[in-house]
Amino acid sequence: MNEVKTPILEMQGITKRFPGVLANDHVDLELYPGEVLALLGENGAGKSTLMNVLVGLYRPDEGEIYVRGKRAEIHSPKDAAALGIGMVHQNFMLVKTMTVAENIILGMSDLPFVPSMETVGKRITEISKRYNLQVDPNAYIWQLSVGEQQRVEILKLVYRGAEILILDEPTAVLTPQESHELAGVLKVMTDEGKSAIFITHKMEEVMEFSDWVRVLQHGKLVAVRRTQDTSPQELARLMVGREVLFRLDKAACTPTETILELQDVHADDDKGLPALRGLSLTIHGGEIVGIAGVAGNGQRQLSEVVTGLRRVTGGQVFIRRKDMTNQNPLSVIKAGVSHIPADRIGMGAVGNMAVSENLVMKGYREAPIVINGVLRPNRILEFAHKMIEMFRIATPTPQTRIKFLSGGNIQKAILAREIDACDGLLVAVYPSRGLDVGATESVRRMLLAQREEGMGVLLISEDLEELLTIADRIAVMFEGQIMGVVASDDADVETLGLMMAGVKREDLAVEIEDAVSTSTASS
Amino acid sequence: MRIIFEKRQSISRRAMVLVPVVSFLVSLLLGAILLLISGANPFETYAAMARGTFGSTYNFSETLVKAIPLMLTGLGVSIAFRMRFWNIGAEGQLTLGGVAAAWVALYWAGRVPAFLLLPLAILAGMVAGALWAGVPAFLKAYLGVDETLTTLMLNYVAILFAAHLYYGPWRDPQGYGFPGTAQFDPSVWLPRLVGTRAHLGLIFAIVLALALWFVLNRTRWGFELKIIGENQVAARYLGIGIARNIVLALLLSGALSGLAGACEVTGISRRLQQGLSIGYGYTAIIVAWMAQLNPIAVLFVAILMGALLVGGDQVQMTMGLPASMGLVLQGMILFPMLAGSLFTEYRLRIVRPEKTDPLASETVEAAS
Ligand SMILES: Nc1ncnc2c1ncn2[C@@H]1O[C@H](COP(=O)(O)OP(=O)(O)OP(=O)(O)O)[C@@H](O)[C@H]1O
Numbered sequence: 001m002n003e004v005k006t007p008i009l010e011m012q013g014i015t016k017r018f019p020g021v022l023a024n025d026h027v028d029l030e031l032y033p034g035e036v037l038a039l040l041g042e043n044g045a046g047k048s049t050l051m052n053v054l055v056g057l058y059r060p061d062e063g064e065i066y067v068r069g070k071r072a073e074i075h076s077p078k079d080a081a082a083l084g085i086g087m088v089h090q091n092f093m094l095v096k097t098m099t100v101a102e103n104i105i106l107g108m109s110d111l112p113f114v115p116s117m118e119t120v121g122k123r124i125t126e127i128s129k130r131y132n133l134q135v136d137p138n139a140y141i142w143q144l145s146v147g148e149q150q151r152v153e154i155l156k157l158v159y160r161g162a163e164i165l166i167l168d169e170p171t172a173v174l175t176p177q178e179s180h181e182l183a184g185v186l187k188v189m190t191d192e193g194k195s196a197i198f199i200t201h202k203m204e205e206v207m208e209f210s211d212w213v214r215v216l217q218h219g220k221l222v223a224v225r226r227t228q229d230t231s232p233q234e235l236a237r238l239m240v241g242r243e244v245l246f247r248l249d250k251a252a253c254t255p256t257e258t259i260l261e262l263q264d265v266h267a268d269d270d271k272g273l274p275a276l277r278g279l280s281l282t283i284h285g286g287e288i289v290g291i292a293g294v295a296g297n298g299q300r301q302l303s304e305v306v307t308g309l310r311r312v313t314g315g316q317v318f319i320r321r322k323d324m325t326n327q328n329p330l331s332v333i334k335a336g337v338s339h340i341p342a343d344r345i346g347m348g349a350v351g352n353m354a355v356s357e358n359l360v361m362k363g364y365r366e367a368p369i370v371i372n373g374v375l376r377p378n379r380i381l382e383f384a385h386k387m388i389e390m391f392r393i394a395t396p397t398p399q400t401r402i403k404f405l406s407g408g409n410i411q412k413a414i415l416a417r418e419i420d421a422c423d424g425l426l427v428a429v430y431p432s433r434g435l436d437v438g439a440t441e442s443v444r445r446m447l448l449a450q451r452e453e454g455m456g457v458l459l460i461s462e463d464l465e466e467l468l469t470i471a472d473r474i475a476v477m478f479e480g481q482i483m484g485v486v487a488s489d490d491a492d493v494e495t496l497g498l499m500m501a502g503v504k505r506e507d508l509a510v511e512i513e514d515a516v517s518t519s520t521a522s523s
Numbered sequence: 524m525r526i527i528f529e530k531r532q533s534i535s536r537r538a539m540v541l542v543p544v545v546s547f548l549v550s551l552l553l554g555a556i557l558l559l560i561s562g563a564n565p566f567e568t569y570a571a572m573a574r575g576t577f578g579s580t581y582n583f584s585e586t587l588v589k590a591i592p593l594m595l596t597g598l599g600v601s602i603a604f605r606m607r608f609w610n611i612g613a614e615g616q617l618t619l620g621g622v623a624a625a626w627v628a629l630y631w632a633g634r635v636p637a638f639l640l641l642p643l644a645i646l647a648g649m650v651a652g653a654l655w656a657g658v659p660a661f662l663k664a665y666l667g668v669d670e671t672l673t674t675l676m677l678n679y680v681a682i683l684f685a686a687h688l689y690y691g692p693w694r695d696p697q698g699y700g701f702p703g704t705a706q707f708d709p710s711v712w713l714p715r716l717v718g719t720r721a722h723l724g725l726i727f728a729i730v731l732a733l734a735l736w737f738v739l740n741r742t743r744w745g746f747e748l749k750i751i752g753e754n755q756v757a758a759r760y761l762g763i764g765i766a767r768n769i770v771l772a773l774l775l776s777g778a779l780s781g782l783a784g785a786c787e788v789t790g791i792s793r794r795l796q797q798g799l800s801i802g803y804g805y806t807a808i809i810v811a812w813m814a815q816l817n818p819i820a821v822l823f824v825a826i827l828m829g830a831l832l833v834g835g836d837q838v839q840m841t842m843g844l845p846a847s848m849g850l851v852l853q854g855m856i857l858f859p860m861l862a863g864s865l866f867t868e869y870r871l872r873i874v875r876p877e878k879t880d881p882l883a884s885e886t887v888e889a890a891s
């Protein structure tokens with residue numbers, strides 16, 4: 001039935017070269033009205049590049065684009081917007097010092113000279129109600145969590161009346177519930193006749209969201225499937241080019257001394273509202289403690305308090321039994337704490353500096369990288385080569401500016417730096433976000449390796465599956481407090497789900513309590 | 524075939540050299556048009572300028588005289604700009620450096636051994652310049668006060684303070700009412716190249732430019748400054764003390780401009796007098812940008828700018844044109860420069876698609 005439909009969008013033979021890489025190699029793409037196309041591929045396969053070509057951010061070296069059957073010359077995102085094509089980028093493109101409403105109308109061409117922010121705000125509220133995308137139009141972007149910023153990006157497109165939505169890894173930053181909501185949003189949109197291209201690394205989402213799947217590998221289109229005719233296993237194989245094992249060998253947990261201890265910690269968020277409200281938590285060497293919870297319940301503030309980036313307003317933080325309450329980030333780093341931040345472009349990396357420089361941003365303080373205050377370029381390069389190889393970072397050269405790497409490879413570089421520098425505690429915030437199946441697997445292996453080496457790992461994740469596979473204990477956060485800690489062997493998705501919704505562990509059914517109490521003696 | 528404009532993967536070194544050169548040529552072209560309008564022959568005028576600036580050892584030494592303060596202030600401004608600290612106060616820092624050097628020269632003579640007097644005067648100039656930049660740096664780093672305003676305002680304070688001194692308490696009683704102090708003792712004169720006014724400041728500038736290049740590109744501190752300049756959130760996350768480093772970098776920036784002032788009073792005028800603040804600190808901003816904040820490049824750009832200043836004087840004398848011609852050219856250099864700097868980040872590329880026949884794509888469309 002769909003075969004007789006005419007595609008609303010066609011891309012033919014798109015080729016895009018960057019110095020040293022063939023990012024897209026004669027890629028074809030078709031999108032039908034009212035349908036969702038999932039675009040799959042490993043980190044660096046060329047998905048974002050293809051979509052950037054579509055919205056006019058890059059000009060293709062070869063190939064043509066047809067929209068509604070007509071040849072389209074797309075020179076800029078403005079041209080794309082005029083054709084009803086809009087994109088939510090992998091790395092958000094919002095102005096942090098402006099409000100949600102201001103960001104949404106920013107750069108729109110058909111605005112009155114003095115736009116009425118009141119009308120804008122009203123329309124935003126209206127749209128956010130219709131699609132169930134809650135945000136405060138008057139909040140500043142810098143005050144929002146990554147997940148909320150995501151919503152703003154989607155709102156922006158809907159506000160501007162996009163007919164073809166491109167979502168580059170939208171769910172990477174969303175909680176399972178939020179992803180589910182997004183599926184709802186997409187459903188409403190496709191029912192209205194809109195279409196979407198959707199990039200993701202999560203197979204379940206491909207199965208849940210899409211009608212068609214296209215798989216890229218090293219810039220080439222390697223497969224086109226109807227979603228109903230394929231399986232996650234097949235897709236993973238098509239992406240990687242080999243069979244992927246979703247299995248990890250995990251040795252038994254042997255906790256050692258206490259590495260991190262939080263006692264009754266209180267802290268405010270950026271708006272000055274309480275974000276942590278009497279949080280206590282203990283992490284030992286040789287164990288991974290996972291933090292589960294819906295985004296915005298204080299996870300980010302928790303990671304910042306531990307790493308010295310946020311002041312606590314009450315309570316104490318101990319690292320290796322030493323009082324580190326409100327110590328500056330450098331002292332915390334020197335105490336052996338590493339941090340993989342949630343915001344990798346804004347915080348974790350310096351876009352305009354080389355991959356090699358980014359890799360030594362923790363190690364540059366010490367020999368052999370620096371001797372008597374003087375940097376050793378050869379040592380830096382040597383170290384970079386080692387990391388690039390060990391962590392399989394795909395980069396044309398170590399001197400390439402890191403902002404030109406694919407999202408997943410930037411994340412790998414940050415991981416490499418932080419894991420290498422770690423000496424005691426690793427704070428990992430959504431570490432596998434945006435990584436392909438293969439890379440996700442290797443990140444998890446690396447976290448387990450850290451644990452084997454006796455490090456404590458604080459793993460903040462929205463992926464319950466991930467927490468259940470690699471964490472030893474899972475603490476559930478809700479409104480700045482720990483609802484309870486369960487051993488992951490005894491935990492199940494339902495119990496965790498209830499606790500994430502704010503039910504205290506003590507109040508849960510007795511049989512769960514029994515099962516859990518034997519294995520959580522350490523907390 | 525079509526031409527596309529795309530972002531470069533890495534900053535092109537060739538473009539970094541070509542852009543200032545081409546910008547300079549374009550500004551000469553624009554200047555030629557202006558000269559034609561004002562009835563002068565551009566070729567003759569430019570030839571006169573070239574002779575007047577590079578034509579003889581003496582002329583070239585005069586170009587260097589103007590270039591030296593531009594080199595030093597240009598270096599100072601570059602450091603600040605690398606940190607995204609918009610220090611437009613080099614003029615004031617230079618002036619106060621001159622004042623401090625004059626103070627040592629005039630009032631410490633006889634109290635310290637003569638051979639120490641010159642080094643002390645220079646040191647005093649650097650300290651004064653450093654403090655004058657340090658104040659806005661401190662206000663910005665710790666209190667978030669906007670630095671463009673404070674550095675600019677402090678220029679007027681320094682310039683008027685200097686004027687107050689040479690018109691008032693420091694005025695030379697034997698100076699026939701001329702606004703300036705008495706001439707310094709020869710022991711505080713900065714050595715000059717024989718037969719010219721070009722002074723030791725040139726060596727200072729060259730050595731400092733090399734040292735600065737090394738510090739910025741090869742040291743741990745330079746690495747930290749680079750990170751702060753690029754991404755403050757990342758810098759904080761990496762444990763780099765932002766406020767402290769901004770203040771330190773700005774102390775250095777001010778010290779360089781202060782040194783420029785100290786060299787001017789001890790090397791050229793040998794007294795503190797009117798004419799110390801003639802805009803070197805502002806031209807330094809153009810110098811820094813044209814040199815793309817590269818310390819070595821600052822040296823060459825400063826010579827070019829110095830030549831425009833001297834050349835302006837030359838055309839006034841030999842061609843009867845207004846001396847401001849040099850300034851006009853200076854100003855005009857900035858526009859092609861700013862436009863051209865786009866090419867260090869972007870490039871034009873000519874693409875030949877395999878199918879150049881427009882009909883070919885039509886058939887593909889029809890077939891699909
Ligand atoms: N602006 C650019 N300059 C140079 N190289 C680039 C640029 N953008 C992307 N690349 C390179 O092109 C290749 C494809 O990158 P792209 O971002 O499209 O990958 P991706 O499939 O989106 O990966 P990910 O899943 O990690 O986001 C990578 O090797 C990347 O380094």
Ligand SMILES: [Mg+2]
Nearest residue numbers: 048090406407
């Ligand atoms: Mg991508």
